[in-house]
Amino acid sequence: xxxLQTLDDWIGRSxxxxxxxxxxxxxxxxxxxxxxxxxxxLGQWLGAAPIPWPEPEWPLTVGxxxxxxxxxxxxxxxxxxxxxxxxxxxDNTPWAQRLHVNLVVAALGWLPVAFAGAWVxxxxxxxxxxxxxxxxxxxxxxxxxxxxxxxxxxxxxTGWWQVTRHSxxxxxxxxxxxxxxxVGGVTALAIRHGLPLWGWM
Numbered sequence: 063x064x065x066l067q068t069l070d071d072w073i074g075r076s077x078x079x080x081x082x083x084x085x086x087x088x089x090x091x092x093x094x095x096x097x098x099x100x101x102x103x104l105g106q107w108l109g110a111a112p113i114p115w116p117e118p119e120w121p122l123t124v125g126x127x128x129x130x131x132x133x134x135x136x137x138x139x140x141x142x143x144x145x146x147x148x149x150x151x152x153d154n155t156p157w158a159q160r161l162h163v164n165l166v167v168a169a170l171g172w173l174p175v176a177f178a179g180a181w182v183x184x185x186x187x188x189x190x191x192x193x194x195x196x197x198x199x200x201x202x203x204x205x206x207x208x209x210x211x212x213x214x215x216x217x218x219x220t221g222w223w224q225v226t227r228h229s230x231x232x233x234x235x236x237x238x239x240x241x242x243x244x245v246g247g248v249t250a251l252a253i254r255h256g257l258p259l260w261g262w263m
Contacts (some may be wrong), residue, residue, distance in 0.1 A: 160230075162238060165232075
């Protein structure tokens with residue numbers, strides 16, 4: 063009983079940190095999915111551009127490295143935004159008075175990217191269950207969607223609420239404007255390629 067009590071106490075104390083890691087991890091999955099499509103688009107665009115590449119595979123290589131850089135930078139943005147909301151100085155200023163560029167970017171971009179990460183979880187669960195439930199595709203898909211729904215609700219929605227409702231008051235309304243093109247582009251890719259909407263329409 064003492065061991066169980068110790069374990070229960072540890073889980074209780076570490077719960078906020080575990081949730082924080084879950085919120086960031088689901089964003090990393092969504093960002094990676096979007097960036098994985100970015101390198102394809104960049105490779106095609108660079109390959110069609112009138113540039114005398116030394117080797118035929120250079121356009122795809124350059125596109126891959128640029129996409130990796132964008133992925134890393136977006137992860138830094140997500141982590142910084144989440145940490146500021148979690149550990150930044152809070153006040154009772156009304157939400158409308160705390161509006162700034164980065165908060166608007168987070169409010170619009172967080173959920174699509176997090177939901178794209180939840181879709182990655184759905185695909186992973188389906189693949190993991192294939193050896194045992196391959197004969198019952200409907201069950202695999204249902205369990206995958208249940209897992210994705212739990213992750214989207216427990217990590218995606220709570221992360222969005224954290225960054226939109228608890229971000230500290232900015233020094234200036236334009237705070238975060240350099241992130242707009244990058245995060246906006248990743249969000250657009252997440253909506254287009256990371257959400258299973260287009261096959262239903």
